[in-house]
Amino acid sequence: MSVEMEAVIGLEVHVQLNTASKLFCGCSTRFGAEPNSQICPVCTGQPGVLPVLNRQAVVSAVRLGVALGCTIRQRSRFARKNYFYPDLPKGYQVSQYDEPIGEHGTLEIWEQGQLTPIRVTRIHLEEDAGKNVHATAATTSMVDLNRAGVPLIEVVSEPDLSSPEQAAAYMRAMRAVVRVLGISDGNMEQGSLRCDANVSVRPKGAEKLGTKAEIKNINSFKFVQKALEYEISRQIAAVQSGETIVQQTRLWDTERGVTKPMRSKEQAHDYRYFPDPDLPPVVVEDDLLAQQTNVLPELPLRRRQRLMQQHQLSDHDAGELTREKELADYFEQAVAAGANPKRCANWIMTELLSRVSDAREVIGVPVTAEALAGLLGLIDSGKVSSKLAKQIWPKMWDSRRSAEQIATEEDLFQQSDASAIEAQIRALLEANPDKVEQYRGGKQKVMGWFVGQVMKATGGKANPSMVNSLLKKSLDE
């Protein structure tokens, strides 16, 4: 008989900081440059040079630590993690070991419309390694050291996640947080956000953790989920057929959709960690800590929850609007200027987003949030129909005039004058006695034709619901 199993997952996320220069030298961190064009004696490990800590990276680490509610260590230390690899010219990576900059935090994830806290064990600063380049046709491999020394923050979670979906939600939450904090672009395709996924299985409800495998270097939300799904079923099948899971580092093979063994898991002592003698302790002054605490923005998922509660938005709409801070700002500015929240959310997600290539560009588009509120207000008061509003909108975009002004100048207000509409209807019915006959003889479909004619005659401006009811009244007389 087989027992029901459950998965336990902990993630180690690497966030590449968006500082202009590297962690210990002045080299540029720009992505996509010519290989080895952004290197110097420090980041290539030449003898006789000394590292100098990039202050901005420390500020970013404090910022993230505060946002995750970590206890910030005001005096932390860099350590050398020793190993050999061609992309690591110094023979060690500068990281933090027993004194990380932050500990005991939480990252909230979004699950079925609710916030679930996931504990964060620690965050620490470290430098990235270079990149080995294996050209397909060549028999040699190359090394590009542009990335060597680029600042990273590693965020280690507790094994609190229990499904691949939760793990993907955790990555999405992390991306949203680092972006709203402005410390990283969180771009997974370019490797600014990567994760190692640790996973084990155990009988459902058991206390004791199973033996884990670590899946290295996953670089998309989809792959986090896929790699974990595969690995969990692999482990469950292994356990159920009586095998013992061995602690392992595995690789996700994107092409075949499987994880495969890379090496047996190294232990911390294999790295011979020791304090870096070239670097003084990292000091976070009271001022810096206080300042970062004071300027902490509202985190995206908190904002999502608030928008749902405050404006009765659906989970979906609130999720879309808080995808980028700029979009949520635009929405809230429009609502503050009087826009109906639901109408405004719809307008932003369709009409506004179709006009920008990136949602962050909405700050600075020709139609301000206040101007949009003006347009939506005209719909609310029945002065224009949604259809007319869609004609006015591009004109606002082109000329920066207000909706009211455009409607006035170009005569685009909705016609809700009953006697004017009735006059149109009367003329129409008189000119088309045959159609009237048909309608009265039971051919209801002619109604649509009448409506169309009135709308046409009024240049689309007649109030459609009035046209409908007045037509019915005249025809049924």
Ligand code: ADP
């Ligand atoms: P290691 O010593 O292998 O580096 P750590 O204890 O530092 O392991 O944990 C690394 C990551 O693995 C953390 O995110 C942690 O939550 C997760 N983790 C630890 N043990 C397990 C386990 N048995 N199953 C799943 N994840 C685990």
Ligand code: ZN
């Ligand atoms: Zn350098």
Ligand code: MG
């Ligand atoms: Mg560890």
